[in-house]
Amino acid sequence: QPAQPQRKAARLTRLLEPGVAQGGLELDRGDVVPAGRRRLVRVTIDGDGPDGHGPSLDEISEATAEISHCLDDSPALGPAP
Numbered sequence: 001q002p003a004q005p006q007r008k009a010a011r012l013t014r015l016l017e018p019g020v021a022q023g024g025l026e027l028d029r030g031d032v033v034p035a036g037r038r039r040l041v042r043v044t045i046d047g048d049g050p051d052g053h054g055p056s057l058d059e060i061s062e063a064t065a066e067i068s069h070c071l072d073d074s075p076a077l078g079p080a081p
Contacts, residue, residue: 008032011076012041019066020045025055032077039077043067 025047
């Protein structure tokens with residue numbers, strides 16, 4: 001069963017990478033972990049940002065909105081909350 005979390009992480013990466021890249025950022029990692037009866041989606045993004053020291057809060061906010069839309073519109077993670 002160790003392959004199950006790896007498959008979910010790979011699906012998550014394929015789902016989210018295009019939207020994150022559209023905002024000029026990079027998807028470093030995406031994980032889905034159990035949290036009681038729900039699941040926690042943990043996404044790590046990176047980028048150079050306007051001053052070359054990482055993404056700005058505005059860029060992170062935009063990426064978060066895009067990630068949320070991608071997750072809402074996709075059945076990739078299944079029906080569980």
